[in-house]
Structures are given as structure tokens and as C-alpha cells.
Amino acid sequence: xxxxxxxxxxxxxxxxxxxxxxxxxxxxxxxxxxxxxxxxxxxxxxxxxxxxxxxxxxxxxxxxxxxxxxxxxxxxxxxxxxxxxxxxxxxxxxxxxxxxxxxxxxxxxxxxxxxxxxxxxxxxxxxxxxxxxxxxxxxxxxxxxxxxxxxxxxxxxxxxxxxxxxxxxxxxxxxxxxxxxxxxxxxxxxxxxxxxxxxxxxxxxxxxxxxxxxxxxxxxxxxxxxxxxxxxxxxxxxxxxxxxxxxxxxxxxxxxxxxxxxxxxxxxxxxxxxxxxxxxxxxxxx
Amino acid sequence: xxxxxxxxxxxxxxxxxxxxxxxxxxxxxxxxxxxxxxxxxxxxxxxxxxxxxxxxxxxxxxxxxxxxxxxxxxxxxxxxxxxxxxxxxxxxxxxxxxxxxxxxxxxxxxxxxxxxxxxxxxxxxxxxxxxxxxxxxxxxxxxxxxxxxxxxxxxxxxxxxxxxxxxxxxxxxxxxxxxxxxxxxxxxxxxxxxxxxxxxxxxxxxxxxxxxxxxxxxxxxxxxxxxxxxxxxxxxxxxxxxxxxxxxxxxxxxxxxxxxxxxxxxxxxxxxxxxxxxxxxxxxxxxxxxxxxxxxxxxxxxxxxxxxxxxxxxxxxxxxxxxxxxxxxxxxxxxxxxxxxxxxxxxxxxxxxxxxxxxxxxxxxxx
Numbered sequence: 001x002x003x004x005x006x007x008x009x010x011x012x013x014x015x016x017x018x019x020x021x022x023x024x025x026x027x028x029x030x031x032x033x034x035x036x037x038x039x040x041x042x043x044x045x046x047x048x049x050x051x052x053x054x055x056x057x058x059x060x061x062x063x064x065x066x067x068x069x070x071x072x073x074x075x076x077x078x079x080x081x082x083x084x085x086x087x088x089x090x091x092x093x094x095x096x097x098x099x100x101x102x103x104x105x106x107x108x109x110x111x112x113x114x115x116x117x118x119x120x121x122x123x124x125x126x127x128x129x130x131x132x133x134x135x136x137x138x139x140x141x142x143x144x145x146x147x148x149x150x151x152x153x154x155x156x157x158x159x160x161x162x163x164x165x166x167x168x169x170x171x172x173x174x175x176x177x178x179x180x181x182x183x184x185x186x187x188x189x190x191x192x193x194x195x196x197x198x199x200x201x202x203x204x205x206x207x208x209x210x211x212x213x214x215x216x217x218x219x220x221x222x223x224x225x226x227x228x229x230x231x232x233x234x235x236x237x238x239x240x241x242x243x244x245x246x247x248x249x250x251x252x253x254x255x256x257x258x259x260x261x262x263x264x265x266x267x268x269x270x271x272x273x274x275x276x277x278x279x280x281x282x283x284x285x286x
Numbered sequence: 287x288x289x290x291x292x293x294x295x296x297x298x299x300x301x302x303x304x305x306x307x308x309x310x311x312x313x314x315x316x317x318x319x320x321x322x323x324x325x326x327x328x329x330x331x332x333x334x335x336x337x338x339x340x341x342x343x344x345x346x347x348x349x350x351x352x353x354x355x356x357x358x359x360x361x362x363x364x365x366x367x368x369x370x371x372x373x374x375x376x377x378x379x380x381x382x383x384x385x386x387x388x389x390x391x392x393x394x395x396x397x398x399x400x401x402x403x404x405x406x407x408x409x410x411x412x413x414x415x416x417x418x419x420x421x422x423x424x425x426x427x428x429x430x431x432x433x434x435x436x437x438x439x440x441x442x443x444x445x446x447x448x449x450x451x452x453x454x455x456x457x458x459x460x461x462x463x464x465x466x467x468x469x470x471x472x473x474x475x476x477x478x479x480x481x482x483x484x485x486x487x488x489x490x491x492x493x494x495x496x497x498x499x500x501x502x503x504x505x506x507x508x509x510x511x512x513x514x515x516x517x518x519x520x521x522x523x524x525x526x527x528x529x530x531x532x533x534x535x536x537x538x539x540x541x542x543x544x545x546x547x548x549x550x551x552x553x554x555x556x557x558x559x560x561x562x563x564x565x566x567x568x569x570x571x572x573x574x575x576x577x578x579x580x581x582x583x584x585x586x587x588x589x590x591x592x593x594x595x596x597x598x599x600x601x602x603x604x605x606x607x608x609x610x611x612x613x614x615x616x617x618x619x620x621x622x623x624x625x626x627x628x629x630x631x632x633x634x635x636x637x638x639x640x641x642x643x644x645x646x647x648x649x650x651x652x653x
Contacts, residue, residue: 180338181371183358185385185436195384199375 034254057255068231075230076238083217083234084263086148090155090216091209097156098163099205103193105164106171107179120161128158132225139226146232154222159212166211170204171197210271214264235260287472288349288439289314290335295344297330304330306496307344312474312489314349317466319475319504321483322493323519328476331493332442335474337361348439359388364433365442368449370425372417378428379413385436399435406465407431423454430462434469441466443475447482459485480520484508492516514570514643517636523575523602523613529640530571532563539563541571541637543587543608550587550608552632559637562646569646572636575602575615580622581629589614590627603628 005013029048038052064075104110105117135154136145144150178200179192187195198205220236227233233241239260242253290312297305304327312318320328333339335346337358346354353361364385372381382403386396404410407427417425426446433441446462447455463486466473477483483490483504490504492515500512504520511517517525530541530552539554552571556563589612591605601616607630614630622628637646 175369175371177367177369177371178373180336180358181365181367181432182373182384183338184336184363184365184442185432186359186388188357188359191388196373200373202375 031254031257034251035258036255037251057251058259061252061256061259066230073231078231079233079235079238082148082232083236083260086151086155086234087213087217089148089152090159091213093152093156094159094163094212095167095205095209097160098167098208099198101160102164102167103171103197105168107176120164124158124161128219128221132222135222136225146227146229148232151223151226151234152216154226155212155216155219159216163208163212166208167201167204170201174200206271210267213267217264287314287470288351289347290318290440290472290474291345291347292331292335293345293347295331295334295346296342297327297334297339298342304496305334308493308496308498310491310498310501312472315470315472316488317463317473317475317486318489318491319477319483319487320491320493321477321480321519324478325495326493327496328478328493329444332365332444332474332476335440336363336365336442361440362438363440363442364436364438366429366433366444366446368445370417370429370446370449372420372425372428372432374417377414377416378409378420378431381417381428382409382413382431382435385432396435399437403431403434406434406468422450423458426450426458430465434465439472441471441473443473445477446475447477447479462486480522484520492519494519510645510647511572511636512645514572514638514645517572517638517645521574523615525636526573526575526607526610526612527638528571528573528608528610528612530569532565532567532569534563534565541569541635543571552587552635554635554637559646562637568640570638570640570643572638573612573632574634575613577632577634578614578616578630579633580616580620581631584629586629586631588627589630591622591624593624594622 026048033048033050035057036050036053036055038050038054038056062074062076065072066075067073105113139145139150139154142150144153174197178196179187182192182196183189217234218236219234220240223234223237224240227237230241235256239253239256242249242256290310292308292310295305295308295310296303308327308331310318310320310331320331322328330339334341337353337356337360341354344354345352348361348363372378373384376384379400382400383396386399391399400413404413407430409427409431412420412424412428417428420428426449429446443462447458450458459482462475475482475486477486487504489501490507491501492499492507494515500507500516507516508520511520511525514527518527528543530543532554533540533542533551539556539559540551541554543550543552554563587607589603589605589607591603593604595602595604596618598618601618601620601622603614603616603622605612605614616622638644639646
């Protein structure tokens with residue numbers, strides 16, 4: 001199977017790869033080009049190369065201010081903070097609630113287990129838009145509109161079940177022998193979970209948290225529905241605000257999009273070693 | 287160290303009655319082996335000893351402590367799992383020290399015991415590796431080491447050799463026995479491998495369908511199996527069984543093979559079976575392949591040989607005798623080819639009741 005491909009095969013496969021990469025990257029390159037282009041309306045060109053290169057759009061996005069009451073706030077910094085706080089809280093809530101729940105689902109038998117799992121699954125079948133209006137009314141009633149807390153609660157309603165399903169499979173894949181060995185070695189049931197099952201699941205937990213973070217960070221529909229004040233916006237809502245009904249500021253949109261994607265890229269870079277599976281291999285036979 | 291005493295143990299999983307009133311006694315410092323086919327309940331019994339399952343009825347004593355309702359960690363036992371169950375996120379050193387740290391053993395003591403165990407098992411160069419960087423044999427040794435450092439009252443082994451290749455298995459088997467003799471720890475070892483059972487055990491328990499069919503020193507059980515199941519389970523190749531009927535002719539007790547009257551007749555030693563000999567009784571005649579020799583004078587039973595395995599040290603002739611499948615062990619020099627019919631004599635036979643499977647041998651020899 002490890003035969004070396006011939007030159008023709010090699011060229012062909014690389015050609016396919018180049019086309020695929022170009023296809024995936026082309027829109028991104030357009031965004032990059034747009035973000036650094038001078039103040040001329042975008043035009044249809046084949047090669048996405050910036051014209052009249054400038055950092056003006058980046059500056060305009062980052063340094064935009066707004067007067068709230070007496071003080072002037074940096075709008076972008078505030079909105080970036082909103083996004084990061086909301087995404088972090090969503091990831092933390094998702095994982096912290098899902099770990100004990102999924103562990104119980106994976107290891108214990110109890111009344112109503114399967115019914116519970118099924119209803120949890122059922123809640124995930126409705127599209128976000130369908131619940132946007134009810135959630136709006138609910139948060140209004142609770143006084144949580146225009147707040148990060150309200151948004152986190154809504155996001156967690158998706159991230160928690162998702163994390164539960166993910167982590168249940170993970171805990172089920174960890175051999176129960178490991179925890180039994182720990183208990184024979186002198187651990188309590190809880191210590192066996194804490195010192196053996198949890199560390200063995202750590203890479204998967206990191207990945208689950210990353211996913212929850214990213215989906216909250218990127219979420220737009222609920223954020224746009226539930227947040228009315230500019231200073232409470234998350235970044236996706238900010239980006240959308242550049243595209244008005246009569247006036248689309250594509251260069252700013254592009255500049256904003258670039259900045260907004262940086263944290264996600266950084267996270268992926270940091271987390272990629274966790275994305276490599278197989279840390280549990282070797283503990284038991286195989 | 288401590289003795290183990292199990293009385294009237296019952297365990298059900300739903301509708302499945304896995305252990306049916308099992309009683310087992312293992313003297314202090316003895317190496318006990320639980321052997322039986324899969325599903326016989328041997329692993330469940332071990333897990334009950336470990337405290338990983340809870341007994342429905344019955345009691346487990348460790349020394350004079352009743353541990354039946356105690357958590358695993360309160361029992362002071364060490365266990366080697368079939369899968370080894372090494373903690374994947376810890377190095378070998380941390381794996382070994384895990385139990386000691388949980389019990390708040392002083393660091394100096396941990397170092398000392400780790401040193402001893404790694405010297406005993408040759409783990410020195412592996413201490414800073416993770417389990418995934420170890421071979422199967424090395425993992426097995428680490429699992430043993432993790433049990434040894436605990437200095438527990440009782441060692442449990444759950445088929446610890448089944449994931450090793452044949453050569454390594456024979457090696458580790460010897461090592462385990464040596465280790466036991468050196469440590470003198472009471473051990474209970476579960477296996478379905480009769481070679482491990484015979485070679486390791488001081489005292490052997492043969493389990494079948496949730497009951498202990500026979501207990502005792504392995505050679506004693508091999509020589510005097512109490513039931514047809516035990517007779518068939520221990521020994522390789524397995525004992526041959528032939529349907530027969532008891533008859534008495536001219537004061538000599540005979541077992542008439544086959545269903546018709548013209549079948550072969552085997553003379554029986556009346557003393558060995560005593561009052562169990564009743565004319566007309568239907569029995570199973572048991573003959574170990576090794577208790578057979580070629581007849582020189584044309585007497586004996588006819589074996590139609592269908593295949594011969596020449597193993598060098600011996601030859602095994604497979605064929606049919608009195609309508610039943612039969613294996614005979616022959617001298618390697620025996621000139622027997624497939625398709626031939628040879629006459630063989632039985633040097634020693636066992637008799638079992640055709641219905642109950644119980645041995646007819648008088649229990650006099652049982653010490």
C-alpha cells in the first residue's frame with residue numbers, strides 16, 4: 001500500500017489539491033484584499049490584491065467610540081469583551097454541567113435515563129430561529145434582555161446538551177477497568193472519577209469546550225435578536241451593522257471580519273495538540 | 287496476609303443466576319486458582335472478592351474480618367486486571383505509586399517499595415514512560431508491580447496472561463509462581479487455561495454454571511475427578527467418554543461399550559467402585575488419551591484411526607471407537623497410519639453416572 005505514486009499521479013493529485021485550496025481560500029483572500037484597500041467602491045476583479053493599500057479601515061473599526069451618558073467608550077473593545085465573556089461563560093457552563101451529567105449517563109443505571117436522553121436530544125431538533133421569539137419574550141420577562149447573562153443562558157441551552165452527548169461517548173469509551181483498578185487501589189468512587197476518568201477524558205473535554213466557545217463566539221441570530229444596544233453587541237452583530245440597508249461598508253466589514261477571526265485562529269493553534277486523539281490508548285490492552 | 291473464606295455466595299444479574307451458593311476456602315499464603323469455562327462465574331466470584339460487585343447472599347471473610355459489605359478500598363486487596371488497567375495519563379512510576387499516595391504513605395516509604403518492586407520485576411528503565419510506550423509484556427509487569435507495592439492482604443488475578451503470546455505466557459506463568467513463593471501472599475487467580483490452573487495452583491477450584499464442582503490440589507482433582515465435567519475439563523487432549531452398561535460375568539464386573547450386546551467389554555476393578563456397581567446401570571466410561579496402549583495380541587477395543595498427529599514426543603491418534611469420537615496417545619514410535627484400525631487397551635478408566643455425571647469411584651481415596 002505504501003507504493004510511491006508516479007510523477008503523473010503526483011501532479012494530478014497536487015493539481016486537485018491546489019484547486020481545492022484555491023476554492024476554499026479565494027473568498028478569504030477577497031476579504032483580506034478588501035480590508036486593506038483604499039476608499040473606492042469594490043469592483044469585480046479576478047485577483048484579490050488590495051488597491052491603494054491602507055490601514056484606515058482597521059483603525060476605523062478598532063477605534064470607533066460611542067458616548068454613553070457622560071463617558072466615551074471604545075465600542076469595539078467593549079464588543080470584543082462581550083463576545084469573549086459570553087463565549088467563555090458558555091463554554092464553561094456547557095462543560096461544567098455536562099461533565100457530571102455525561103459521566104452519570106455513561107456509568108450508572110437509573111430510572112428515566114433513556115427517556116431523559118431522548119428528550120434532551122429532542123430539544124436540539126428545533127432551529128434557533130424557531131426559538132428566537134419565545135426566548136426574547138422570556139428574557140424580557142426576566143429582565144435579561146440586552147445582557148450578557150441572558151445570552152449565555154440561551155447559548156448554554158444548546159451547548160450543554162451538545163457537550164453531554166459528546167462527553168457521554170467519551171466516558172463510555174474509557175474502560176471501566178481503570179476506575180475499578182483505582183477503587184481497588186484505595187480510591188473512593190469520586191476519587192476514581194476525579195483522578196482517573198477525568199484526566200483520561202481531558203483532551204476530549206478541551207475539544208468540547210472549544211466547540212462550545214466557537215459556536216457562541218460566532219452565533220449571530222440570537223445575539224441580533226436579544227441585544228438592542230450597540231455597547232452590548234457581540235462581534236458578529238457589529239459586523240452585520242456595517243451592512244446597512246442603504247449603505248454597505250464592505251471595507252469595514254472585511255477589516256472587522258479579519259480581526260474577529262484572530263482569536264479563533266489562535267485558539268485552534270493552541271488546542272490542536274488536544275485535537276489529536278488517542279491519549280487513552282495504552283492504558284489497557286490494544 | 288490472610289486466609290479467604292467464602293460461604294454460601296449467591297449473585298444474580300437480573301434473571302441470570304451467576305453464582306449459586308459458592309463456598310470457597312483458601313488457606314493463608316496459598317495460591318488458589320479458579321478455573322472453568324467462560325460464563326461459569328469465576329470472574330464474578332473474583333469481582334465479589336474485590337468488592338467490585340455486591341453479593342446478594344453469603345459472606346466473604348478475609349482473615350477473620352467480614353468484608354462482604356465493605357468498599358474495595360476498605361478490603362486491603364490488590365488486583366491485576368486482564369486489561370492491566372494502567373492509568374494512561376500517568377507514568378509507570380506514578381502508576382505504581384497511585385495507591386500508596388491515596389493511602390497517604392510517606393514519600394520515603396513509597397520510594398523504597400517502588401525500588402523493591404521495580405528491582406523484582408525489572409521495571410527500572412521503564413519508570414518514566416507512559417503505558418502507551420510499553421509492550422504487552424511490559425504492561426503486564428507494571429500491572430503486577432502496582433499490586434506488589436501495595437503489600438495487600440490478598441492478591442487477585444483476573445486472567446492476567448490472556449493478552450500475551452504463547453511464549454511470553456509460559457515465561458510469565460513461571461514468574462508469577464516465583465513471585466508468589468517469594469512474597470508468600472495469599473492469591474486468587476482466575477483463568478480458563480487448564481495449564482495455568484494445573485501449574486500455578488496450590489488449591490484448585492473447578493467452577494461450572496455457578497457452582498464449585500470440585501476443589502482440592504490440582505493433581506488430586508486430575509487423578510480423581512468427582513464429575514464428568516471436571517474430568518472432561520482438565521487434561522489435554524480431553525478425556526474420552528464412551529457410553530456403556532455395567533454387567534457382571536463370572537464374578538467379574540464389566541462395562542459393555544456401545545448400545546448393542548456385541549460391543550467391546552472392559553474389565554473393571556470392583557474394589558475401586560464398590561457398591562456403585564449395579565448390573566444394568568448406564569454409565570459413561572471415561573478414558574484419558576494417556577491411559578491407552580496398543581494391544582499386542584489382538585484383544586481390546588477397535589479404534590478406526592482417521593488422523594494421526596505426530597508431535598515428536600508423542601503421537602495422537604484421532605478416530606472412532608464403539609461409535610464415539612476417541613483420541614489415543616501413542617508412543618512416537620508407533621506405526622499407525624490414517625485409515626487403519628488398531629486394537630487398544632485401557633490402562634485406567636473412570637466411571638460416571640450417565641444421568642448425574644457423578645463419579646462412581648468410591649470416595650475412600652479422598653483424603
